[in-house]
Amino acid sequence: MKKVIFTDLDGTLLDRFSYSYNQALEAISLLHNKEIPIVFCSAKTRAEQEVYREELNIEDPFIVENGGAIFIPRDYFLFPFNHHKATKDYLVIELxxxxxKVRKVLKRIKNEVGCHITGFRDMSVEEVARDTGLDLKFAALAKQREYDETFKIEDTQEKIELALAKIEEAGLSYIRGGRYYAAISGNDKGKATEILIGLFRRKLNKMETIGIGDSQNDLSMLKAVDVPVLVQKLDNHWEEINLASIYKVEGVGPQGWSKAIKELIGG
Incomplete structure (x- = not known):
């Protein structure tokens, strides 16, 4: 039976701090040899993901900015399907x-509440690099957001809670990761995964989908696949995820990712 891999990036395929994928290279080669698609499903931007796709010789569709859009290489699916726009390289499904528009809402809330909201777009490349641990190249790519805005709120707890409440009142939602939040509207990793699974089923007929993540933010993607996999976090524990069928693999980040692929795909 054909298989398709859906994977988170930070803390899963990529090391949480060094952003290295070296520990997963052998497993990626195994997938290439078996012609198994590797679909990125991440908070990272299109620009960031394109670098990793080129470096790892991956030519499959990918999901950006927490399910903000699906980028499908032209001629990848040789049948018509609904999409929102076409670029030189991709057909794009936007969620x-x-x-x-996200930035406009955040600016209004910042003025209404009188709090200090700072988005990636407000920061220099150097500031983003210093805050995130990204190098300057990837910090610049992380600023190229198309469907969400990464931001931080530096203020009293009362103002932070008020700003977050107003974000939801405005019809947006937010995801928290460390010091930062992502403001989104319509972005859905699970829905994006389901859309792509539907397209892959039209292409491959019978198939099995495997999803690999490390955190609660991956839950909707993991719920959408046949085999959900959880790698360990830095202190060698698994995040608490309410999913009965979850396959927990030992190994932090790319080490666990590699082990999962070898166990589920075989040599």
Missing amino acids: GIPHR
Whole structure:
């Protein structure tokens, strides 16, 4: 039976701090040899993901900005399907609203509440690099957001809670990761995964889908696949995820990712 891999990036395929995928290279070669698609499903931007796709010789569709959009290489699916726009390289299915609209809402809330909201777009490349641990190249790519805005709120707890409540009142939602939040509207990793699974079924007929993640933010993707896999976090524990069928693999980040592929796909 054909298989398709859906994977998170940070803390899963990529090391949480060094962003290295070296420990997963052998498993990626195994997937290439068996012609098994590797679909990125991540908070990272299109620009960031394109670098990893090129470096790892991956030519499959990918899901950006927490399910903000699906980028499908032209001629990948040789049948017509609904999409929202076409670029030189991709057919794009959009679930999220444009970045500029998210920014507009955040700016209004910042003024209403009188709090200090700072988005990636407000920061220099150097500031993003210093805050995130990304190098300057990837910090610049992380700023190129199209369907969400990464931001931080530096203020009293009362103002932080008020700003977050107003974000939801405005019809947006937010995801928290460390110091930062992602403001989104319509972005859905699970729905994006389901859409792609439907397209792959039209292409491959019978198939099995495997999803690999490390955190609660991956839950909707993991719920959408046949075999959900959880790798360990830095202190060698698995995040608490309410999913009965979850396959927990030992190994942090790319080490666990590699082990999962070898166990589920075989040599």
